[in-house]
Amino acid sequence: xxxxxxxxxxxxxxxxxxxxxxxxxxxxxxxxxxAFGIGSGLFYIYIPFMKINNGPAIAFRTQPxxxxxxxxxxxxxxxxxxxxxxxxxxxxxxxxCLRAGQPVGCQVGVYYLTYFPKEYRFHFNAHNxxxxxxxxxxxxxxxxxxxxxxxxxxxxxxxVRFAKxxxxxxxxxxxxxxxxxxTDDQIKKAIRTGIKxxxxxxxxxxxxxxxxxxxxxxxxxxxxxxxKLGPQKAGSYLAQLVRMQEEIGTGGGGFxxxxxxxxxxxxxxxxxxxxxEISKKFTQTGDLWRTAAVQAAGIYKGRLGSQADFNxxxxxxxxxxxxxxxxxxxxxxxxxxx
Amino acid sequence: xxxxEIPHDLGALGKITKEVCYAVxxxxxxxxxxxxxxxxxxxxxxxxxxxxxxRIADAKQRVLNNEASPLLFLMxxxxxxxxxxxxxxxxxxxxxKRHMQPSVFKKLSDKKLQRYADVFETTVDNIKNLxxx
Numbered sequence: 254x255x256x257x258x259x260x261x262x263x264x265x266x267x268x269x270x271x272x273x274x275x276x277x278x279x280x281x282x283x284x285x286x287x288a289f290g291i292g293s294g295l296f297y298i299y300i301p302f303m304k305i306n307n308g309p310a311i312a313f314r315t316q317p318x319x320x321x322x323x324x325x326x327x328x329x330x331x332x333x334x335x336x337x338x339x340x341x342x343x344x345x346x347x348x349x350c351l352r353a354g355q356p357v358g359c360q361v362g363v364y365y366l367t368y369f370p371k372e373y374r375f376h377f378n379a380h381n382x383x384x385x386x387x388x389x390x391x392x393x394x395x396x397x398x399x400x401x402x403x404x405x406x407x408x409x410x411x412x413v414r415f416a417k418x419x420x421x422x423x424x425x426x427x428x429x430x431x432x433x434x435x436t437d438d439q440i441k442k443a444i445r446t447g448i449k450x451x452x453x454x455x456x457x458x459x460x461x462x463x464x465x466x467x468x469x470x471x472x473x474x475x476x477x478x479x480x481k482l483g484p485q486k487a488g489s490y491l492a493q494l495v496r497m498q499e500e501i502g503t504g505g506g507g508f509x510x511x512x513x514x515x516x517x518x519x520x521x522x523x524x525x526x527x528x529x530e531i532s533k534k535f536t537q538t539g540d541l542w543r544t545a546a547v548q549a550a551g552i553y554k555g556r557l558g559s560q561a562d563f564n565x566x567x568x569x570x571x572x573x574x575x576x577x578x579x580x581x582x583x584x585x586x587x588x589x590x591x
Numbered sequence: 592x593x594x595x596e597i598p599h600d601l602g603a604l605g606k607i608t609k610e611v612c613y614a615v616x617x618x619x620x621x622x623x624x625x626x627x628x629x630x631x632x633x634x635x636x637x638x639x640x641x642x643x644x645x646r647i648a649d650a651k652q653r654v655l656n657n658e659a660s661p662l663l664f665l666m667x668x669x670x671x672x673x674x675x676x677x678x679x680x681x682x683x684x685x686x687x688k689r690h691m692q693p694s695v696f697k698k699l700s701d702k703k704l705q706r707y708a709d710v711f712e713t714t715v716d717n718i719k720n721l722x723x724x
Binding site for chain 2 (some may be wrong): 262263264286307308364368369370371372373375376398399401417418419421466488490492493495496499500501504505506510511513514517519530533536539540543546547549550553554572
């Protein structure tokens with residue numbers, strides 16, 4: 254059993270799953286940047302009391318699951334999302350969907366994902382794939398970060414769907430409930446909602462660890478890392494920051510480039526000259542994130558390492574925070590026509 | 592990032608798949624292109640693996656010094672931490688922590704050790720007579 258399904262490679266897994274599933278269900282105009290922007294995917298958070306793989310917990314994107322949820326909601330698409338306590342039930346529901354012709358998004362853990370290179374297999378549970386068929390004992394898998402489709406045996410799929418630890422997927426699957434027609438007007442409105450929500454998340458979220466203030470908070474932390482953690486651990490922390498920012502799934506520059514692409518695509522629906530101009534600012538901050546990554550690499554490779562080098566790193570982040578603040582303030586001043 | 596600045600430093604992932612990057616072309620329009628990797632992030636990943644190896648070596652030493660049970664070593668080899676081990680074995684976190692003590696570990700039943708063996712993909716016998724491979 255193999256559904257007629259078009260694999261789309263994307264930068265980010267959840268964007269990719271959202272885009273592919275929506276296109277499969279008849280929404281031809283959706284693209285990865287649109288899904289990301291409508292879902293208000295851009296974010297920043299540093300959670301000080303949490304550790305991921307013994308390093309700092311940093312994210313450049315919104316909470317897993319929200320992009321799919323928000324994008325569908327904004328476009329008026331109902332979704333089905335299920336978690337399971339029984340592995341048999343999880344498999345049965347998945348197969349029922351396939352028989353009904355519906356490809357299914359699954360949240361999975363990466364550690365036991367056999368087709369991933371070993372170097373990438375940490376205990377990370379918020380990866381997303383689409384299952385679109387079964388041949389013999391093998392499920393056909395469209396993993397949005399891969400160029401080609403791949404497959405997992407039923408045991409392998411069960412194992413990744415029931416990975417344990419933080420964000421344990423619990424067999425979670427999701428898909429749009431029905432085929433719907435989405436008008437340009439709906440997309441237009443969804444873009445506006447997505448941008449407004451993103452302004453709120455980046456500028457006005459309470460506390461000082463998230464949004465623009467989260468970037469400044471991290472900048473101030475980095476200044477102290479060398480003395481507080483020692484050079485070795487400080488280097489590891491910076492490496493973790495760079496991985497969250499640049500690793501597979503981000504499209505580069507901590508998702509800032511995808512957001513820049515989104516604003517350009519938004520212009521097609523909202524011909525407001527400010528949008529492509531603000532897009533350039535996101536390109537600029539993405540570039541600056543990458544410049545900061547090069548500085549960080551100098552430190553964790555041991556080429557740099559003085560307090561002055563940590564200060565430079567910290568200053569980059571402060572500069573980025575100012576730029577992104579300006580970009581979102583500009584977005585909040587956009588005069589929408591509809 | 593400009594399209595012609597997209598790095599192509601072959602990394603671990605690049606051998607299996609190229610990844611999508613977003614960048615602007617000559618006219619300033621966003622487009623996607625495939626990248627084989629970037630040296631800056633490849634070395635970040637190397638740092639992460641170095642840390643893992645460091646933790647495994649520490650754990651080995653602590654087991655040899657009889658400061659920790661072999662479960663600590665096996666946990667580090669599987670890149671796990673106590674909450675993850677607890678989730679996979681079904682023990683409570685405080686139980687897993689206790690089982691890491693050599694004195695408590697010695698008294699563990701084979702039945703309990705089997706739960707660890709399943710998660711660490713080894714045998715009870717191997718856990719009891721751990722060879723550090």
